[in-house]
Amino acid sequence: xxxxxxxxxxxxxxxxxxxxxxxxxxxxxxxxxxxxxxxxxxxxxxxxxxxxxxxxxxxxxxxxxxxxxxxxxxxxxxxxxxxxxxxxxxxxxxxxxxxxxxxxxxxxxxxxxxxxxxxxxxxxxxxxxxxxxxxxxxxxxxxxxxxxxxxxxxxxxxxxxxxxxxxxxxxxxxxxxxxxxxxxxxxxxxxxxxxxxxxxxxxxxxxxxxxxxxxxxxxxxxxxxxxxxxxxxxxxxxxxxxxxxxxxxxxxxxxxxxxxxxxxxxxxxxxxxxxxxxxxxxxxxxxxxxxxxxxxxxxxxxxxxxxxxxxxxxxxxxxxxxxxxxxxxxxxxxxxxxxxxxxxxxxxxxxxxxxxxxxxxxxxxxxxxxxxxxxxxxxxxxxxxxxxxxxxxxxxxxxxxxxxxxxxxxxxxxxxxxxxxxxxxxxxxxxxxxxxxxxxxxxxxxxxxxxxxxxxxxxxxxxxxxxxxxxxxxxxxxxxxxxxxxxxxxxxxxxxxxxxxxxxxxxxxxxxxxxxxxxxxxxxxxxxxxxxxxxxxxxxxxxxxxxxxxxxxxxxxxxxxxxxxxxxxxxxxxxxxxxxxxxxxxxxxxxxxxxxxxxxxxxxxxxxxxxxxxxxxxxxxxxxxxxxxxxxxxxxxxxxxxxxxxxxxxxxxxxxxxxxxxxxxxxxxx
Ligand code: IVH
Numbered sequence: 056x057x058x059x060x061x062x063x064x065x066x067x068x069x070x071x072x073x074x075x076x077x078x079x080x081x082x083x084x085x086x087x088x089x090x091x092x093x094x095x096x097x098x099x100x101x102x103x104x105x106x107x108x109x110x111x112x113x114x115x116x117x118x119x120x121x122x123x124x125x126x127x128x129x130x131x132x133x134x135x136x137x138x139x140x141x142x143x144x145x146x147x148x149x150x151x152x153x154x155x156x157x158x159x160x161x162x163x164x165x166x167x168x169x170x171x172x173x174x175x176x177x178x179x180x181x182x183x184x185x186x187x188x189x190x191x192x193x194x195x196x197x198x199x200x201x202x203x204x205x206x207x208x209x210x211x212x213x214x215x216x217x218x219x220x221x222x223x224x225x226x227x228x229x230x231x232x233x234x235x236x237x238x239x240x241x242x243x244x245x246x247x248x249x250x251x252x253x254x255x256x257x258x259x260x261x262x263x264x265x266x267x268x269x270x271x272x273x274x275x276x277x278x279x280x281x282x283x284x285x286x287x288x289x290x291x292x293x294x295x296x297x298x299x300x301x302x303x304x305x306x307x308x309x310x311x312x313x314x315x316x317x318x319x320x321x322x323x324x325x326x327x328x329x330x331x332x333x334x335x336x337x338x339x340x341x342x343x344x345x346x347x348x349x350x351x352x353x354x355x356x357x358x359x360x361x362x363x364x365x366x367x368x369x370x371x372x373x374x375x376x377x378x379x380x381x382x383x384x385x386x387x388x389x390x391x392x393x394x395x396x397x398x399x400x401x402x403x404x405x406x407x408x409x410x411x412x413x414x415x416x417x418x419x420x421x422x423x424x425x426x427x428x429x430x431x432x433x434x435x436x437x438x439x440x441x442x443x444x445x446x447x448x449x450x451x452x453x454x455x456x457x458x459x460x461x462x463x464x465x466x467x468x469x470x471x472x473x474x475x476x477x478x479x480x481x482x483x484x485x486x487x488x489x490x491x492x493x494x495x496x497x498x499x500x501x502x503x504x505x506x507x508x509x510x511x512x513x514x515x516x517x518x519x520x521x522x523x524x525x526x527x528x529x530x531x532x533x534x535x536x537x538x539x540x541x542x543x544x545x546x547x548x549x550x551x552x553x554x555x556x557x558x559x560x561x562x563x564x565x566x567x568x569x570x571x572x573x574x575x576x577x578x579x580x581x582x583x584x585x586x587x588x589x590x591x592x593x594x595x596x597x598x599x600x601x602x603x604x605x606x607x608x609x610x611x612x613x614x615x616x617x618x619x620x621x622x623x624x625x626x627x628x629x630x631x632x633x634x635x636x637x638x639x640x641x642x643x644x645x646x647x648x649x650x651x652x653x654x655x656x657x658x659x660x661x662x663x664x665x666x667x668x669x670x671x672x673x674x675x676x677x678x679x680x681x682x683x684x685x686x687x688x689x690x691x692x693x694x695x696x697x698x699x700x701x702x703x704x705x706x707x708x709x710x711x712x713x714x715x716x717x718x719x720x721x722x723x724x725x
Contacts, residue, residue: 059110062103064458066110069100072455073116086260091379092438095408096453099383127273128203131194134232135291137180138199139367140350140374146329149351152373153325156353159362159370166323168355171302172331173319175374176286177345178238178266181209187228188219195270199367208270211279212237214286216312223310225293233313235287239266240343243282262345284344287313301352301359318342321354332375339377340699348376382415383453384408386435389420389464393472395499396579397488401426401464403437403449410441418447422484423466430454432461472496491629497531498524500577504532508583509575510564514557522546532575533633535561536640566643570677572596576634578624580617587677588612589621596634596644600625612684651680653723659687661704662697664717675724687712695720 057065076093080086086093097116104111111117143149156165182202184192193209194202209215219226239247244262251258259265269281287308290298298304305315318335322328332349339346353359353371362370388404401420408415418439420426431437431449436456441447466486470477475490488496501520505512512535523529528542538561543554567575574586581589592610593599602625608618624630638644658676660669660683667675672695673683687694687706694707695715707714715723 059107062107063110065456066100066103066107066115068456068458069096069103070112070115072453073097073100075455077116080264085257086264088438089260089381090263091381092383094379095381095383128205128271130197131192131202131204133182133194133196133200133202136199136367137182137196137202137234138364138369140372141365141368142348142374142376144376144378146325149325149328149373149375156362156370160358164355164358165353168300168353168358169321169323170328171300171305171319171352171354172322172328173288173350173352174316174335174342174346175348175350175376176236176238176288176316177261177263177347178236179263179270181205181235181237181270181285183209183215183233183235184230185219185233186230188221188226190215190217203271205270207275208272208278209237211275212283212285214284214314220310220312223312225297225307225310227293229292231290231292233287233308233311234289234291235285235308235313237266237270237283237285238262238344239269239281239283241345242343247281285314287315288350299356300354301356302354322351328375336377348374350374378409378412380411381438381440381450382408382410383436383438384415386431386433386437386449389426389431389433391467391471391486393470393488393493393495393499395496395503395577397490397493397496398579399466399470399477399486399488401466403431405437405439408439410439410447413441415439415441415447418449420449423479423486424484426464432463434458434461470495494524501529501532501535503577504575505535509571510567511571512564513560514553515560519557531633533636533640536565536637536642565641566645568645568647569596570647572642572644573599576624576630578621580620584683585613585617585621587683590647591682594646596638600631600634647678651678653679653681655680655682656692657682657684657690659684659691659694659703659707659712660697661694661707662700664695664697664720666717666721672720672724679724693720693723 073093073096076086076088076096080090080093100115101117104115104117141152143152180196182192182194182196183190184194190206190210192204193206193215194204196202210217219231239262241262244259244265247265248258259268265281266283269278269283272278288305289301290304290308293304293307298307302319302321305319309315318338320331322331328349328351335346335349351373353362359369359371364370385406386403387406389401390404391399392402393399400422403418403420405416405418420429420431429449429451431452436453438450438453439447440450466477466479468477469475470488470490470493472495473488473490473493475488475493477486478489479486490496498517498520501515502517504510505515505520510532515535523538526546528538529535538558540551540554540558543549543557544551546554568590570583570587570590573589574581574583588610589599589607593602602622604618604622607613607621608615610618613621653676658673658681660672663669664672676683684691687703687710689710691707691710691712693715694704694712695717696704696707697717704714
C-alpha cells in the first residue's frame, strides 16, 4: 500500500487533473476524456480521501455535485435542489441499497410502496417552470443549487410544450415544475457530427456532450438546429392529494403534454428489477437515444420523502448502471512474453481494475512501435478500454499524472526464457528470439499444433507436453506420431490406460483436412481464415510449398506482409524438413474439392446469429465451397444480417448486395 506521503502527492495531482477535466467539460463544453475516465479518477481520489481523511480538502472535486453555472447565463436558484443519484453496479450493491432502506422503513411500508423503474437517459437534467400554464423558465442543474437560465434555448425543443394542455384533468394555473432529461437522439447526433466533420469543426464525443453543448448556446438559433428532445421524469407542485405514487408523476406529466418514457415499469421486488435491468441491457442498442442504466425509485411519495437524503442524493432512489467500459489504473510493470513463433510481446502488468464487469490485471502492448507511440512507461497512469468480452487495451497514458519517476521499458537483449539472442529485424515491428531450440517456443508451437482448430488432439495439456519434452521423447510435433505406449508407461502418473488413450488420440488424428494442416504449421500471421484461403488456392501441400511470392500475393484477402511471411516459411529448409517428417510419419492430408453448392459465392456476416455461432456459420459456408470475407465489396454475393447489424449492412444496401436474414441463410445451407 502507498505511504501517506505518496497518497498526499497523488491526491494533489488527481485533484488538479480532475478539476481541469471538469472545467473543460462543464465550462468549455470541450471534454478531452470520457465521463468514465473522469469517474474512474474521482473514484481513486475518493478512495485516498477515505483512507486518509485528513488529506481531504474543502475544494476537493469530491466535495461537489455538478458544474459551475456559466457566467454568460442568468443564474437561477432552484426552489428545491436538483439532486444526483447514488450509483450501484451489481446485484449485491443493489441489495445493499435495499438493506439500507429496510433499516429506515418497515417491511410493510416498502411492500406497499414497491419500486418504479425508469430508463436512465444519458443527457442533461432540466427544470421547467410553468405559471398560468405557460413555460416561464427553463434552467440547467448547474451545481444543484444554482443553475443557468436557458429558457430561450429550451423553447426551441419541439417536444417541450410551451403551455400545459388545458384539457388535462391535472391542468393547473399554479406554479408547477417539471424535471426531466434533455437529450440528443442518436440519429441527430450522428448526422450532426458528419456535418461538423465536413465543415472541419470539432466533433462531439457523445450525444450527451452534444446535448449539453447545444443547450448552453448563447445563440438559440444554434440550439434550434441541433434537434434535441426531452423526456419528463418528475413533477413538483402538484397537489398532494392527487399524487401518492411516483408512477403517477409520469402519468400526470404525460397528460399535461410531456413525453415520458414508455419503457418504465413498476416492480414489486429486486428480482423484478434485475429482470428489467437485463431486458433493458438487451434493448439498449436498439433504442433511438443513449441510456446508461436504470433509475429505481421508491414508488410511495411519502415514504420517499421520509427516507430523506444522504449527501446530495435521495435515499429513496438509486441509479443502477452498466459497468463502464473504460477505467484508469497504474502500470506496475512491463514484461515480455515469448510466443510460439519466438516473437517477444510486451505485456503491461496492471494494478487490478474493474472494467466492463471483469477485473483486468494485464494487457498486451503489442510491440515496440505501439509501446513507443503511446509512450507507456512503468508507473504510468493509463486508460484501459474493454468493450464486452473483447480483450482489454491500454488506450492512452494520462501524462498529467506523471511524477518523473516513471521508467521507460527497454526490450531485453536476450530471451527471458532461454537466454537466446533477441533481434528486431529491419522493417518489422517484432523482436524475436533467434534460438530455434528455445524451449518456450517449442512448447507453445506444440500447443498450437494440437489445439482445437489444428490437429485437435485431446489429452495433451501443457503439463504433459512439458513432460514429453523433458524426457526427450519428442523434440517437435512430428515426433508425436512416433510415440509408443511403452514410451509413456514408465512416466510418473501415466497409467497404462491413459498412455493408451493418448496414443490412440494422436493416431486417430493423422487424417486431417488441408486447411487445418496449414493452420497447424504455425506459420507466422496465418490464422484459420488465411489457412482456408490457401487451401482453396492450392491443390496440394507441394503446390503450396512451391508457390511464388507473387502468386500468394494474388490471393484475395492476403496482404503483402502475410504473403511474405508464408513464402518465407516454406523457403526455410528446417520447415521443409518438418513437413516431410510429418508426411513420413503418416499424416494424411485430405483435400476438399470446391464443388459445393456455394462454390464461387462470397459471404459477409454482420450482427449476431441466434441459432449458431458466427464461427459455425462460416465453417458451413466453407464446407459448401463458399468464401468468407470480412468486408463488403462489389464481389460480395450475400450479406447475412443477424441481430443489430453494423455499418456493413448499409454498405451492402448501397452496393445492391443480396441481403439474407438468419432464416434464409439457414435454408440456403440446409
Ligand atoms: S431521477 C435525484 N430519473 O440522472 C435526482 N434521473 O444521476 C433525480 N437521469 O441528474 C433524478 N434519467 O439528469 C431520474 N429517469 C430518470 C433519469 C434521470 C436520467 C439523470 C438526471 C439526473 C442524473 C442523476
